[in-house]
Amino acid sequence: MKVVYTDVLVIGGGLAGLRMAIAAKRRGHDAVILSLVPPKRSHSKAAQGGMQASLGNVIKGQGDNEDVHFEDTVRGSDWGADQAVVRMFVNTAPKAVRELAAWGVPWSRVRRGDRTVIINGQKVTITERDEAHGLMAQRDFGGTKKWRTCYVSDGTGHAMLQAVGDQAIGSGIPVHERAEALALIHDGGRCYGAVVRDLIDGELTAYVAKATAIATGGAGRLYRVTTNAVICEGIGHALALESGAAALGNMEAVQFHPTGIFPAGILVTEGCRGDGGLLKDVDGHRFMPDYEPEKKELASRDVVSRRMEEHIRKGKGVGSRFGDHLWLDITLLGEKHIKTNLREVFEICHHFLGIDPTKDLVAVRPAQHYTMGGVRTKPTGESPTLKGLFAAGEAACWDMHGFNRLGGNSVAETVVAGMIVGEFIADFCDDPGNEFNLPTGLVREFVEREQAKLDALVASRGTEDASALKARMQEIMTAKVGIFRTGRDLEEAVAELQQLLARSRNIGLRTPSPGPNPELVTAYRVQKMLKLALTVAYGALTRTESRGAHFREDHPRRDDAQWLKRTLATWRDGASLPELNYEPLDIAKMELPPGWRGYGAKDYVDHPDTPRRQAEVDALKTQYAGDRFALQRALLPYDDLLPARLRGRNERIDEPFGGTGRAA
Amino acid sequence: MSMFRPTATHKVIPLVPADGAQPGNGGRIRVHAMRYNPRDPGNAPRLQTYELEQAEGMTLFIALSEIREKQDPSLQFDFVCRAGICGSCAMVINGRPGLACRTLTKAVGPDITLLPLPGFELIGDLSVNTGKWMRAMSERLEAWVHMKEAELDLTRIEARMEPELAEQIYELDRCIECGCCVAGCGTVRMREAFVGAVGLNKIARFRLDPRDTRDDDDFYELVGDDDGVFGCMSLLGCHDVCPKQLPLATQIAFVRRKMAAVGFR
Numbered sequence A: 001m002k003v004v005y006t007d008v009l010v011i012g013g014g015l016a017g018l019r020m021a022i023a024a025k026r027r028g029h030d031a032v033i034l035s036l037v038p039p040k041r042s043h044s045k046a047a048q049g050g051m052q053a054s055l056g057n058v059i060k061g062q063g064d065n066e067d068v069h070f071e072d073t074v075r076g077s078d079w080g081a082d083q084a085v086v087r088m089f090v091n092t093a094p095k096a097v098r099e100l101a102a103w104g105v106p107w108s109r110v111r112r113g114d115r116t117v118i119i120n121g122q123k124v125t126i127t128e129r130d131e132a133h134g135l136m137a138q139r140d141f142g143g144t145k146k147w148r149t150c151y152v153s154d155g156t157g158h159a160m161l162q163a164v165g166d167q168a169i170g171s172g173i174p175v176h177e178r179a180e181a182l183a184l185i186h187d188g189g190r191c192y193g194a195v196v197r198d199l200i201d202g203e204l205t206a207y208v209a210k211a212t213a214i215a216t217g218g219a220g221r222l223y224r225v226t227t228n229a230v231i232c233e234g235i236g237h238a239l240a241l242e243s244g245a246a247a248l249g250n251m252e253a254v255q256f257h258p259t260g261i262f263p264a265g266i267l268v269t270e271g272c273r274g275d276g277g278l279l280k281d282v283d284g285h286r287f288m289p290d291y292e293p294e295k296k297e298l299a300s301r302d303v304v305s306r307r308m309e310e311h312i313r314k315g316k317g318v319g320s321r322f323g324d325h326l327w328l329d330i331t332l333l334g335e336k337h338i339k340t341n342l343r344e345v346f347e348i349c350h351h352f353l354g355i356d357p358t359k360d361l362v363a364v365r366p367a368q369h370y371t372m373g374g375v376r377t378k379p380t381g382e383s384p385t386l387k388g389l390f391a392a393g394e395a396a397c398w399d400m401h402g403f404n405r406l407g408g409n410s411v412a413e414t415v416v417a418g419m420i421v422g423e424f425i426a427d428f429c430d431d432p433g434n435e436f437n438l439p440t441g442l443v444r445e446f447v448e449r450e451q452a453k454l455d456a457l458v459a460s461r462g463t464e465d466a467s468a469l470k471a472r473m474q475e476i477m478t479a480k481v482g483i484f485r486t487g488r489d490l491e492e493a494v495a496e497l498q499q500l501l502a503r504s505r506n507i508g509l510r511t512p513s514p515g516p517n518p519e520l521v522t523a524y525r526v527q528k529m530l531k532l533a534l535t536v537a538y539g540a541l542t543r544t545e546s547r548g549a550h551f552r553e554d555h556p557r558r559d560d561a562q563w564l565k566r567t568l569a570t571w572r573d574g575a576s577l578p579e580l581n582y583e584p585l586d587i588a589k590m591e592l593p594p595g596w597r598g599y600g601a602k603d604y605v606d607h608p609d610t611p612r613r614q615a616e617v618d619a620l621k622t623q624y625a626g627d628r629f630a631l632q633r634a635l636l637p638y639d640d641l642l643p644a645r646l647r648g649r650n651e652r653i654d655e656p657f658g659g660t661g662r663a664a
Numbered sequence B: 001m002s003m004f005r006p007t008a009t010h011k012v013i014p015l016v017p018a019d020g021a022q023p024g025n026g027g028r029i030r031v032h033a034m035r036y037n038p039r040d041p042g043n044a045p046r047l048q049t050y051e052l053e054q055a056e057g058m059t060l061f062i063a064l065s066e067i068r069e070k071q072d073p074s075l076q077f078d079f080v081c082r083a084g085i086c087g088s089c090a091m092v093i094n095g096r097p098g099l100a101c102r103t104l105t106k107a108v109g110p111d112i113t114l115l116p117l118p119g120f121e122l123i124g125d126l127s128v129n130t131g132k133w134m135r136a137m138s139e140r141l142e143a144w145v146h147m148k149e150a151e152l153d154l155t156r157i158e159a160r161m162e163p164e165l166a167e168q169i170y171e172l173d174r175c176i177e178c179g180c181c182v183a184g185c186g187t188v189r190m191r192e193a194f195v196g197a198v199g200l201n202k203i204a205r206f207r208l209d210p211r212d213t214r215d216d217d218d219f220y221e222l223v224g225d226d227d228g229v230f231g232c233m234s235l236l237g238c239h240d241v242c243p244k245q246l247p248l249a250t251q252i253a254f255v256r257r258k259m260a261a262v263g264f265r
């Protein structure tokens, strides 16, 4: 039996995993990163539009700060987020983006003077300040009050991953590429590492670590139509779920992005609309203002996606042999803008649609995009129920996104959580109380169990085809657990997914070879993915309200009285459904009590505690008027939740520190 | 356009389909893919032909995925983003290195010959280990920003940079480490340790970046030899095949001039 020992095992080499490993390494702990693919090919690479951080450099971002970012994020989440975690996040995002600037990310910069932009379909001239010249620029994004999204043309994720990946190489952190974690090694209360399969030769190795972190990204491939990369299959989520000890939070919260190109589902960034692009229907009519007069194309993603589908249902879609779609019109932005700031979009339209977006309309329809749910953690990033297991990034439910995440908040989360959770992992490793004496029998038992499962698949004379099961699962998820959900559809989905899960125990391989066999990979993954799909569908069936991206046509209102709580799913070995529990969100501790989001539906069922908390908040606002920092501390203290080195205010043009440095 | 030349890293095999399939016939395409498992000594490289119906907008990603799902679940290849962004899927398509995911079958069919990218360790069939090569190159060239201070004060306003400079750096930073330039390079065939256009472009990128403290003497230490910029024969096989259209020709020439200047001192 091969065993690798390390202090920190990071499963996942995207932005979140790399940044966590760097943090741990800089504190003197050895880290090993596992990745299915070379880390710079992780899906973080595909983020185009940008990263939110309230720098307030551009004139349209003037007045932005942590408070505004906080409110936008909580409203975006439809009050599903943990507000203390959102505070930790918004205060660290400016630090994270500035660190990345120092690491070499070529953030697009502000140029002083006049420039023409498109706002609400009109050309408008805005004037950038002299004192902002050369600082990082921000663009507009959905669901934000200020222009806050820092960007590198439309290759933001690419440039970020490049810089963070390079720093990881510079820090000498080994990445074991083409390695797949198959199971966590644990005793029900403490995690000791993972059983890992080498995707080149098929061999299993046990990785034993003081701290194990899941940073495996999203699970978009549960769906047929998704913007996610083909490796975003949720295997990291499944590792936690199959442990039986760690819980997954809010898996029913699945985001659909308004502008997947039709029919392939490849994303064109929200920056298209942020920069002034419009959505149009079969008649060439710009329909979003009819539905959302305030935010129009730039309401949050869940809202825009639903409005688009609603418009298609009214017969206003554009017919094609693959079904109906709508148009994205960016021609009004002009060729120069498109070829510099939306270059990736230009290339995608050119290569995949054979069109020129400076002249032609782009066929789009909403596609699965983001997994809000994930491994439930405390604010430190550690699982509350499985000691030594941490999670960060899209795979985690840290929970700053609640039921809908804002564009630009995800790559921001990866690096912010990477920094914060990385520090807590280092603290965890420093603590002598966390040393362990691992019985080798346990490691052997886990490796043997995984080997036996693989051997059984290879030897099986089963009649089921793994690819066919996967395709059927993806079909069900897209058709019945999508943007509009009903109890009846969800019941059918759950029932059929259960059948698929049972059938997946009877998979037979056409090429039964044990080595680097892609069919074997599909086979063991689909068994895990089906459990995850069931967790999504069953959670959605059970949640009889609509919140953020989770929309029930038969329960169209947000119901704070019943459902202001987080779904926690665990899976018992051999079960055919997850066990669901709920974790209430405490209104008494909210800085922003539940209310209307500022876009989308206005009717919701209030929680009985909301008026009381709202009155407290209002009183504090009067008491501390004029001092936003004191007010914030009175509303929701969070500073002690942050690692010491990441505390502190953020300097801005309009909030200078003066010559002496760091403010309190 | 330069023609692709196979390298010594894997066996040269004929570019014509082994089974002599005829071109033509409307909606059908034939994919002739190299099959070879280097861990199985008894097995020699060969082309295997798969025939399938061409769908509208079909890319090689879609075609190969369909082959794996419906015809041959053992065929190995690498796709991740399937959107031309991550650099995973470079292979030799009808004799020319390119990204398979953004190649439309109708642009290269009806007979499409696919070979793994030469210059890299073969994992199996169309899958090569570009990740390992790129990591080794990055370590050798210390391809990361070498910062002034170890600990930054992250609470302060960021250092300024001219917008044009940021754009110039991004222009070079757009490399997706796909390996096409390495596959198209004659020097790589003769010098295994040659850093390739991808490596020289990285040097150009970090040279441009004011946040990197290194100067030309430092860069000379890294690339001032025949495995670096002086090994390059300027045949520009790299330039024509870069899917991101990086300005490799000008950048290589530029780095060479700067390094030569250091060498003469």
Ligand SMILES: Cc1cc2nc3c(=O)[nH]c(=O)nc-3n(C[C@H](O)[C@H](O)[C@H](O)COP(=O)(O)OP(=O)(O)OC[C@H]3O[C@@H](n4cnc5c(N)ncnc54)[C@H](O)[C@@H]3O)c2cc1C
Pocket (backbone or CB within 6 Å): A011, A012, A013, A014, A015, A016, A017, A034, A035, A036, A037, A039, A042, A043, A044, A045, A046, A047, A048, A049, A050, A051, A052, A156, A157, A179, A180, A181, A182, A215, A216, A217, A218, A227, A228, A229, A231, A232, A235, A236, A267, A269, A369, A370, A392, A393, A394, A395, A407, A408, A409, A410, A411, A412, A414
């Ligand atoms: C097309 C697209 C565009 C986007 N644009 C934006 C944007 O503009 N702004 C924004 O904020 N967000 C954007 N997002 C979202 C954002 O990019 C992702 O949420 C984020 O990058 C995820 O980062 P991560 O580090 O959590 O995971 P990833 O980058 O997905 O990395 C996951 C890692 O885990 C590894 N892995 C997975 N499973 C295993 C396993 N079992 N064993 C070992 N390793 C494993 C993978 O190899 C990979 O290295 C976009 C997403 C998409 C799909």
Ligand code: SF4
Pocket (backbone or CB within 6 Å): B181, B184, B185, B186, B187, B188, B196, B197, B231, B232, B233, B234, B235, B236, B237, B238, B239, B252
């Ligand atoms: S110009 Fe240099 S790097 Fe490019 S192909 Fe020729 S020898 Fe290789």
Ligand code: SF4
Pocket (backbone or CB within 6 Å): B174, B175, B176, B177, B178, B179, B180, B181, B182, B197, B198, B201, B241, B242, B243, B244, B245, B246, B248
């Ligand atoms: S320089 Fe171009 S061809 Fe070479 S690795 Fe980078 S993107 Fe690929």
Ligand code: FES
Pocket (backbone or CB within 6 Å): B078, B079, B080, B081, B082, B083, B084, B085, B086, B087, B088, B089, B090, B099, B100, B101, B102
């Ligand atoms: S799969 Fe990412 S570039 Fe082709």
